[in-house]
Amino acid sequence: MVDSVDQLGLRGRRVLVAGAGGLGGACASAFAAAGAHVFVVDQDAQRVEAFCDELASSADVTVGGCALxxxxxxxxxxxxERARDALGGLDVCLHAVGVNDRRPVLDFDEDDWERILSINLGSAFFLGQAAGASLVPSGGGRVIFISSVAGLLGHANHGPYAASKGGLNQLVRVMAREWAPAGVTVNAVAPGYVESNLTREYLDADGHRAALEALVPFGRLGTPAEVAGPVLFLASSLAGFVTGQIVYVDGGRTLV
Ligand SMILES: NC(=O)c1ccc[n+]([C@@H]2O[C@H](COP(=O)([O-])OP(=O)(O)OC[C@H]3O[C@@H](n4cnc5c(N)ncnc54)[C@H](O)[C@@H]3O)[C@@H](O)[C@H]2O)c1
Structure with a gap:
């Protein structure tokens, strides 16, 4: 295990993780366990503080964070800027911010649409832009987003969410193409259903969990750690020639 973690080449890398929820939190922990320095940003100040306390006590790396x-x-x-100041620079930016609201298209109003698109896609554009402005002149780096199988499949009751993830996939491709000459890779990991604050209430209601598990060839939902693995791979020295890709982490969900 230690050998494989060292092979990732993440020791000493400086990583900004945006979104300290179920998936962002698991990724931040995995980066720290691989020896990377981690700066966490989330709108929820308590979550950032709790997370920094937990990471600082369990990992021998620099850990910081703030609420934005x-x-x-x-x-x-x-x-x-704050990540660069706290960590002494930036090598990797992970965007793991998002919300969902499961309703039919006919039930959404303008404010709902604006809210979901600005959180899921607006924040991805502006954070990616800010990270690119730092990484491109430095001659390398990694930008990684968390997309979703909903960006590919036609899930009912996911109108704005699916649109935000489909848009995100295109953003990945354009950023990847623009920044490849500078050695900056841009990719996304696209999970199927994973248990987190984003999904727990829905999964617990009305037999949703069993119905969704039945759609996955693996016969179960994914775990946050199973999302963190491919994120770390894309951030690692093993993935230096991988760019513009949407990596599905879904137990085969998009095969059926
Ligand atoms: N959990 C899943 O099943 C699943 C599946 C596919 C994709 N995803 C994607 O993974 C990403 C992370 O989801 P998660 O499961 O960790 O959800 P989560 O709800 O556990 O975490 C999301 C985090 O985003 C933060 N956030 C929301 N709005 C913000 C804002 N304006 N500024 C800063 N932070 C903000 C929240 O405070 C929260 O900590 C999302 O993009 C989501 O769409 C999740």
Missing amino acids: DLRRRDDCRSAV
């Missing part, structure tokens, strides 16, 4: 609302461009710039 990443819908705002200035806050995204501030996230990158």
Whole structure:
């Protein structure tokens, strides 16, 4: 295990993790366990504080964080600046911010649409832009987003969410193409259903969990750690020639 973690080449790398929820939190822990320095940003100040306390006590790496609302461009710039200040630079930026609201298209109003698109896609654009502004002149780095199988499949009751993830996939491809000459890779990991605050209430209700498990060839939902693995791979020295890709982490969900 130690050998494989060392082979990732993440020791001493400086990583900004935006979103300290179920998936972002698991990734931040995995980065720290691989020896990377980690700066965490989330709109929820208590979550950031608790997370920093937990990481600082369990890992021998620099850990920091702050609360920001990443819908705002200035806050995204501030996230990158503060990460660079705290860690002494930036090598990797992970965006793991998102919300969902499961309703039919006909039930959404303008404010619902604006909220989901600005959190899921607006924050991805502005954080990616701020990270790119730092990484491109430095001659290398990694930008990774968390997309979703909903960006590919036609899930009912996912209108704005699916649109945000489909848009995110295109953002990945354009950023990847623009920044490849500078050695910056841009990719996304696209999970199927994983248990987190985003999904728990829905999974616990009305037999949803069993119905969703039945759609996955593996016969079960994924775990946050199973999302963190491919994220670390994309951030690692093993993935230096991988760019513009959407990596599905879904137990085969997109095969059926
Ligand atoms: N959990 C799943 O099944 C699943 C599946 C596919 C994709 N995803 C994607 O993974 C990403 C992370 O989801 P998760 O499961 O960890 O959800 P989560 O709810 O556990 O975490 C999301 C985090 O985003 C933060 N956030 C929301 N709005 C913000 C804002 N404006 N500024 C800063 N932070 C903000 C929340 O405070 C929360 O900590 C999302 O993009 C989600 O769409 C999740």
